[in-house]
Amino acid sequence: MRDILFRAKGIDDDDKDRWYEGFYIALNDTTYCIKEDYENHPDNTKHYIIFDQMTDWGLPNRHLQARINPDTLCQFTGIVAKDGRRIYEGDIVYMRCDGLSGYGTVEFDEGKFYINDTKRRRHYFLDNHSKYRIDGNIYDRKEEQNGKD
Template identity: 35%
Template sequence: MREIKFRVWCKQNETIQTVSKIGFMEDKLWYVEDEDHETQPPYFEDDDDWVLMQFTGLKDKDDNEIYEGDIVLLKNEFTTWKGTVVFDEGAFKLSIKHSWGTSVEHFNKTNVFNDMGARIQLNNIYLVVGNIYENPELLEDSQNGTK
């Protein structure tokens, strides 16, 4: 069974907070950062104050949890791409900007076609390098993992 976890980007103090409990009360997000130090939970007035990010259930090559909003390097035998984790059409995917547009790829093996037209699969390796809130500068050059 997949572990259901969240974290929240707090726009007021520009930090990511770990979420151990979550709930909504009077149309306001409620959360407790640490169950051991349960205090009066913060209340956010509206959706513009916070961004909730769900754990994908996946970890990168260094055993870091991958969440929505993370910036991830996808490496395989031929190339390195940089993308953002999104939830699209009922699945977590990697959104990659290319010179010709944006592609949204599933977290799995990449299907490509060889010179003979046969489909082959590449083994992808994922590495979390930041997130879109704390490290937006990492998206300036989303193609190829280096600037």
Template identity: 25%
Template sequence: MKREIKFRGKEFETRQWIEGSLTTYPRYYPTITLVEDAEPIPKKTTCVVLPETVGQFTGLCDKNGKEIYEGDIVKTKEYGIDIPNGVFCSNVAGYDNFSVDYIDGGFRLLNNQRGFLLCKGNHLEVIGNIYDNPELLKENKR
């Protein structure tokens, strides 16, 4: 089985998002190592990142080809809700926003009302993340 394992986090000084391999040392901030394809030898740069912003790549991309990371906020119609006449109906037209979280060995979509296992992302669209856009979880697009 071959899958890409990488992480992203906000660089400590610039607060810019970076992606790469994660290294952690006890009592120190985590670091992410970026590898640039340089000839003849790849160039490696190690950056200190804010620990609370570190998230793992899920291995999936959204409907636009954007990689989905832990901590992203995604919008989908697949799990939209409608409450006609006060009766809960699932999987009907309507958008809903979810955060991507890693819980009990798997990635999940969560919001204040519901949670689902994260699977194929062809119905998902990354619209932000919990660090830069937390307000997106409070609103539901209908």
């Protein structure tokens, strides 16, 4: 069994560059009776990552929520890179196993996480036997590219 965790970037101006890790939840601000009301209020759903923060040894943790940008929402694959970091959907990773290597973006399809190696036109399914190195993610890379324009 694996932890079902998510990661996403904050949506507020002071934390747009901060990644939050924890449990994902989407909440509607209001429930409407009429379809037109939903059409008039398209931004009715708010997206959050719920996480805990240690206060001090032996004291209860703080349970916090961060409003997030749902376009950056990534699920934890259940696999950890060789440096101990969790591998999430959208991460750019290098993998090596038994003389085979690949490099690409972690994606999810048909119930499985895999590395999409577009250069070699191959897919490598993630497993606990391979060694992985994380080289960033598609969301931060987009921001870097946008900053160079």
